[in-house]
Amino acid sequence: MKKVFSVLLGTILVATLISGCGGGQQTQPSTQTSSTSHQEAQAPNTSDDLKTLLAKTKDIKTISYTMVMTSDGKELAKSKMWMKGPKLKMEMSDGPMKGIFYVDSDKKVAYTYIPEQNTAMKMDMAQFESKKNKTPLDYGEQLETDETKYSILGDQELRGELCKVIETKDKENVSKLWISKNLGLPIRVESKDNGTLSTIDFIDFETADIPDGQFELPTGVQIVDMNDLMKGMPKASN
Known part of the structure; x- marks a missing residue:
């Protein structure tokens, strides 16, 4: 049972990360680092239209990248992502x-x-249907859909990449995106909530x-169906 719950915990953690993450791409491998320093914003430059910049991603079919999540400068998680059509693979590690x-x-x-543990937990993804569009490509699509929700702050250089800096607003949330002029997609997203960056x-x-084959489980893996597991658990009494 300890094995089952450790797998379940991992499932919940990864699902949480997916619901709040995205990514990026380029036509050649990048040698970017996760440095957090960047130059001060310059005055807005309208010579390269944002829609033209975002259009660089239209023909992308597959993508892989590394995602690093931090809170107030402290690293929370680091993962490797692979995406191809409807399939996604995320690799994470927590110590050993x-x-x-x-x-x-x-x-x-x-x-x-x-x-x-050579064990896999199977779960139904229907409950994540409304959250699945948090990918590298979706950031650009969201910007193109509603121009009233963002403003262009200017140009900055981040990790050796010249970027267009965008500020987006959704209800009470404000975020900043650094969109690489080479990639056409964000290489950084920042948001502040109750004073936490x-x-x-x-x-x-x-x-x-x-x-x-990159998106398939290895052969011989013991699979535990989460739905079957939940059916076997006693219901909470009122």
Whole structure:
């Protein structure tokens, strides 16, 4: 049972990360680092239209990248992501324990695989339907959909990349995006909530084709169905 709950915990953690993350890409491998320093914003430059910049991503079919999440400068999580069509793979590690998360949004199914235990937890992804559009490509699509929700602050250089800095507003939330002029997608997203500054950095982007086998569980893995597990648990009494 301890094994089952450790897998379940990993599933919940990764699902939480996916609901609040995105990424980026480029046509050649990047050598970006996760440095947090950047230059002061320059005056807005309208010579390169934002829509033209975002259009660089239209033909992207596959992407891999590293995502680093921090809160007030403290690293919370670091993961490697692979995406191809409806399929996603996320690899995370917590000390000696490594977890790999597989998602197929077409089939609405996901697995959290713990190699050390040779066990995978199967779960229904239907409950994440409204949160699945938190990918590198979706940031650009959201900007194109509603021009009233963002403003262009200017140009900055971040980790050696010249970026267009965008401020977005959604209800009471305000975020800043650094969109690489080379990539056409954010390489950093910052947001502030109740005084806490949260940052997502996207590095090491590649768009080379990813073999389908990359998104499949290894053979011989013991699979535990979360739905079956929950059915067997006693219901809470009033």
